[in-house]
Amino acid sequence: xxxxxxxxxxxxxxxxxxxxxxxxxxxxxxxxxxxxxxxxxxxxxxxxxxxxxxxxxxxxxxxxxxxxxxxxxxxxxxxxxxxxxxxxxxxxxxxxxxxxxxxxxxxxxxxxxxxxxxxxxxxxxxxxxxxxxxxxxxxxxxxxxxxxxxxxxxxxxxxxxxxxxxxxxxxxxxxxxxxxxxxxxxxxxxxxxxxxxxxxxxxxxxxxxxxxxxxxxxxxxxxxxxxxxxxxxxxxxxxxxxxxxxxxxxxxxxxxxxxxxxxxxxxxxxxxxxxxxxxxxxxxxxxxxxxxxxxxxxxxxxxxxxxxxxxxxxxxxxxxxxxxxxxxxxxxxxxxxxxxxxxxxxxxxxxxxxxxxxxxxxxxxxxxxxxxxxxxxxxxxxxxxxxxxxxxxx
Amino acid sequence: xxxxxxxxxxxxxxxxxxxxxxxxxxxxxxxxxxxxxxxxxxxxxxxxxxxxxxxxxxxxxxxxxxxxxxxxxxxxxxxxxxxxxxxxxxxxxxxxxxxxxxxxxxxxxxxxxxxxxxxxxxxxxxxxxxxxxxxxxxxxxxxxxxxxxxxxxxxxxxxxxxxxxxxxxxxxxxxxxxxxxxxxxxxxxxxxxxxxxxxxxxxxxxxxxxxxxxxxxxxxxxxxxxxxxxxxxxxxxxxxxxxxxxxxxxxxxxxxxxxxxxxxxxxxxxxxxxxxxxxxxxxxxxxxxxxxxxxxxxxxxxxxxxxxxxxxxxxxxxxxxxxxxxxxxxxxxxxxxxxxxxxxxxxxxxxxxxxxxxxxxxxxxxxxxxxx
Ligand SMILES: Cc1cc2nc3c(=O)[nH]c(=O)nc-3n(C[C@H](O)[C@H](O)[C@H](O)COP(=O)(O)OP(=O)(O)OC[C@H]3O[C@@H](n4cnc5c(N)ncnc54)[C@H](O)[C@@H]3O)c2cc1C
Numbered sequence: 001x002x003x004x005x006x007x008x009x010x011x012x013x014x015x016x017x018x019x020x021x022x023x024x025x026x027x028x029x030x031x032x033x034x035x036x037x038x039x040x041x042x043x044x045x046x047x048x049x050x051x052x053x054x055x056x057x058x059x060x061x062x063x064x065x066x067x068x069x070x071x072x073x074x075x076x077x078x079x080x081x082x083x084x085x086x087x088x089x090x091x092x093x094x095x096x097x098x099x100x101x102x103x104x105x106x107x108x109x110x111x112x113x114x115x116x117x118x119x120x121x122x123x124x125x126x127x128x129x130x131x132x133x134x135x136x137x138x139x140x141x142x143x144x145x146x147x148x149x150x151x152x153x154x155x156x157x158x159x160x161x162x163x164x165x166x167x168x169x170x171x172x173x174x175x176x177x178x179x180x181x182x183x184x185x186x187x188x189x190x191x192x193x194x195x196x197x198x199x200x201x202x203x204x205x206x207x208x209x210x211x212x213x214x215x216x217x218x219x220x221x222x223x224x225x226x227x228x229x230x231x232x233x234x235x236x237x238x239x240x241x242x243x244x245x246x247x248x249x250x251x252x253x254x255x256x257x258x259x260x261x262x263x264x265x266x267x268x269x270x271x272x273x274x275x276x277x278x279x280x281x282x283x284x285x286x287x288x289x290x291x292x293x294x295x296x297x298x299x300x301x302x303x304x305x306x307x308x309x310x311x312x313x314x315x316x317x318x319x320x321x322x323x324x325x326x327x328x329x330x331x332x333x334x335x336x337x338x339x340x341x342x343x344x345x346x347x348x349x350x351x352x353x354x355x356x357x358x359x360x361x362x363x364x365x366x367x368x369x370x371x372x373x374x375x376x377x378x379x380x381x382x383x384x385x386x387x388x389x390x391x392x393x394x
Numbered sequence: 395x396x397x398x399x400x401x402x403x404x405x406x407x408x409x410x411x412x413x414x415x416x417x418x419x420x421x422x423x424x425x426x427x428x429x430x431x432x433x434x435x436x437x438x439x440x441x442x443x444x445x446x447x448x449x450x451x452x453x454x455x456x457x458x459x460x461x462x463x464x465x466x467x468x469x470x471x472x473x474x475x476x477x478x479x480x481x482x483x484x485x486x487x488x489x490x491x492x493x494x495x496x497x498x499x500x501x502x503x504x505x506x507x508x509x510x511x512x513x514x515x516x517x518x519x520x521x522x523x524x525x526x527x528x529x530x531x532x533x534x535x536x537x538x539x540x541x542x543x544x545x546x547x548x549x550x551x552x553x554x555x556x557x558x559x560x561x562x563x564x565x566x567x568x569x570x571x572x573x574x575x576x577x578x579x580x581x582x583x584x585x586x587x588x589x590x591x592x593x594x595x596x597x598x599x600x601x602x603x604x605x606x607x608x609x610x611x612x613x614x615x616x617x618x619x620x621x622x623x624x625x626x627x628x629x630x631x632x633x634x635x636x637x638x639x640x641x642x643x644x645x646x647x648x649x650x651x652x653x654x655x656x657x658x659x660x661x662x663x664x665x666x667x668x669x670x671x672x673x674x675x676x677x678x679x680x681x682x683x684x685x686x687x688x689x690x691x692x693x694x695x696x697x698x699x700x701x702x703x704x705x706x707x708x709x710x711x712x713x714x715x716x717x718x719x720x721x722x723x724x725x726x727x728x729x730x731x732x733x734x735x736x737x738x739x740x741x742x743x744x745x746x747x748x749x750x751x752x753x754x755x756x757x758x759x760x761x762x763x764x765x766x
Contacts, residue, residue, distance in 0.1 A: 210737030
C-alpha cells in the first residue's frame with residue numbers, strides 16, 4: 001500500500017465516523033450553507049458539528065500550512081480528500097471568503113504576525129469576512145476606487161462608499177481597498193487594509209437580488225479608524241494584493257458548478273419528460289443540449305485539475321485564473337438554464353413547499369451573477385486576450 | 395400579404411401600448427407582487443381592458459368582441475410583454491375564447507360576451523407533467539349516466555385560481571375531448587401556484603368529477619383539431635409576448651450602454667459589447683418577422699400555420715432568452731438587483747418560454763412536420 005492509499009483509507013474511515021448524516025446529500029436550499037462567523041447560524045446541529053470537526057483538522061483549508069491551522073496536505077492528498085468528500089456527497093463544511101480569497105493573499109503578502117492572528121480563525125470559521133472592492137463608479141474598472149484613507153500617524157481615517165458587498169451585514173471583518181495616495185496614477189495609490197465591521201462609522205444597507213434574497217449590501221464608511229498594523233502588503237501597492245486575491249476568487253467562482261452537487265440535469269429531465277422505450281430522454285433537443293453540457297463539464301473539471309497542478313509546479317501563467325473563471329461561470333449558468341428547462345413548470349414555482357420555496361428558480365437566478373461578480377466575463381476575455389494571447393490593446 | 399402591420403393594426407398597437415403604459419407599467423406588476431395580492435391580477439384593469447375592446451379582440455362582433463384576427467391578438471400580446479402586465483389575456487381572451495368560438499355550443503358561447511367585457515375569466519387546463527406534452531395527456535373521461543366522470547391532474551393552468559370556468563382536455567374512449575368544468579364542482583381541487591415571474595397559474599386535481607354531456611365542447615373525441623388550432627394561436631401569441639419582452643429588455647440595455655461609464659469610456663464604446671448588441675438586434679428582427687409570419691399564416695388558414703407557429707415560438711423563446719441574459723450581463727451588478735427591472739424580464743421570459751412548449755419542443759416539432 002502506498003502512502004497515498006494509506007491516507008485514503010484513514011481519511012475514509014475518519015469521514016465515515018465524523019461526517020454527520022445531516023450534511024450528506026445535496027443541499028436543500030441556501031439555508032444549508034455553513035458560513036461560520038461570530039453570529040454563526042446553522043441549519044441543524046449536524047451542520048455545526050461538521051464545521052467544528054473539519055475546522056479542528058484544518059480540512060476547511062486542506063492545503064494551508066498546519067502551523068496556521070491548515071490541513072498541511074500535499075496537493076495529491078487534498079485531491080484524495082476531495083474525492084472522499086464527494087463519495088459521501090458531503091456538503092462543504094465551510095463557505096468562506098476568508099478561505100477562498102483573503103487567506104491565500106495573507107499567505108503571500110501578510111506579515112508573520114498577521115498570518116498567526118487571522119489564518120487559524122479563518123480555518124475554524126470563527127470570523128466571517130466580506131470583500132470591500134467595488135464602488136458605484138468602480139466596477140469593472142476597479143482601480144478607479146475613490147474610498148479615501150487619510151494618514152493620521154498611527155492610524156488611518158477611512159471615508160467612502162462600497163457597493164455589492166456580499167454579506168456585509170453578516171460579516172465580522174472586511175478586507176478593503178482604499179486610496180492612500182490620491183495623486184499617484186490610479187493603480188499605484190491603493191492600499192489593502194483589514195478592519196472590524198463593528199468599528200464605529202461602518203454601516204450597511206442590504207440590497208435585494210432578483211433571486212428574492214438580500215445577500216449583498218451598500219456599505220458606508222464615515223470616519224472609520226483603521227490601525228496601521230492592519231495594512232496587508234506594501235503601502236500604495238495594494239493593487240498587487242488585490243490582484244492575487246482576485247485570482248483566487250476567480251478560480252473559486254469558476255469552480256462553483258463543481259461544488260454545487262445536486263441532481264444530475266439528465267435525471268431531472270427524465271423525471272419531467274419521460275423516456276422512450278429504449279430508455280432515452282424523450283425530447284431529442286433537450287437531450288442533445290444536456291449531453292453537450294456533460295461533455296463540457298467533464299472537460300472543464302479536468303482543465304481545472306490541470307491548472308491546479310500547473311500552479312503547484314509553478315508552470316501556470318497568473319492570468320490563467322481568468323480562463324477558469326470565464327468558462328466555469330458560463331458553464332454554471334448553462335447548467336442552471338438546462339436545469340430550468342428540464343424542470344419545466346415545476347421549476348417555475350416560487351413559493352410552494354413542494355419546490356422548497358422555489359429553490360431551483362432562485363439558484364438559477366443567482367447563477368446569473370457568476371459571470372459578473374469577481375470581474376465580468378467580458379473583463380476575463382479582455383485579460384485572456386491581452387495577457388495570455390498578447391494581443392495589442394485597443 | 396406584406397410582413398408589416400396594416401394601418402389599422404398599427405393603430406391598435408399604439409392604443410394597446412398607450413393603454414398599458416398609462417395603466418399598467420411595470421410598477422403595476424411590482425405592486426401586485428409586493429402586496430401579495432390574492433388574485434395576482436387587477437380585476438379593474440381587466441374590465442378596463444375589456445372596455446377598450448382588447449379582451450374580446452378575436453371574439454366575433456355578434457358576441458361583443460372586435461371580431462379581429464390573430465395578428466391583432468398578437469399585437470396586444472406583444473404590448474403585454476413590454477410592460478409585463480399580469481392579465482388573463484392569454485388564458486381567457488386567446489385560448490378559451492378561441493376554443494369556444496370555434497367549437498362551443500350556443501349555451502357555452504354565452505361566456506364570450508363576458509370574456510370580451512373583462513367580466514369573466516376562463517382557464518384552459520391542458521398540461522399535466524412539468525413539460526408541455528399534449529400527446530401525453532392522461533386525464534380520463536369515462537362515460538357515466540348521461541355524462542362523464544373526469545379524473546386526472548393538471549398543472550400550469552394560467553389563472554386557474556381565479557377562473558370562473560375551466561376548460562379541461564381529457565382522453566375519452568373516442569379520443570381527446572374538451573369539457574367545460576365548474577371549478578366549484580365536487581371533486582375539483584384548485585391550488586394557486588405563484589410563479590417565478592409573479593404571474594399566476596394553478597394546479598388542478600380532478601377526482602371523479604361528474605359533468606353532463608352538454609359540458610362537452612364540440613364533439614366527443616373531436617378535441618384534437620380544435621385544440622390544435624387553439625394551441626397554434628396561443629403559441630404565436632406567446633411568441634409575440636416574448637418578442638415584446640425581449641425587445642423591451644434590449645431597449646433598456648441600449649440605454650445603459652449609452653450612459654454607463656467605466657475606464658473613462660461609455661461602455662457602449664467597447665466593441666465587445668457593440669457586436670453583441672448588434673447581433674441581438676439582428677436576432678430580434680428575425681424573431682419579429684417569424685412571429686408576424688406565424689400570426690398571418692394563422693389568419694390565412696391552411697396547413698402551414700402550425701409549422702409557422704412552432705417556428706415563431708422556438709425562435710422567440712431562444713432570442714428572448716438571449717435578450718434577457720445579455721440585459722442582466724451588460725448591466726453588471728445593477729442587473730442582479732430586484733430594484734432594477736431587467737431581472738423581472740428574465741423571470742417572465744423563462745415562464746413564457748415554458749408556456750405551450752419551449753424552444754426545444756418546437757424545434758422538434760419543426761423537424762417532425764418536415765418529415766425528418
Ligand atoms: C451577486 C454579486 C456579488 C458581488 N459581491 C461583491 C463583493 O462581495 N465585494 C465586492 O467588492 N464586489 C462584489 N460584486 C461586484 C462585482 O465585482 C461587480 O459587479 C463587477 O466587477 C462588475 O462591475 P459593475 O457592476 O460596476 O459593472 P460595470 O463595470 O458597469 O459593467 C457593465 C457592463 O460593461 C461591461 N464592460 C465594462 N468594461 C468593459 C470593457 N473594458 N470591455 C468590455 N466590456 C466591459 C461589463 O462586462 C458589463 O457587462 C458582486 C456582484 C454581484 C453581482
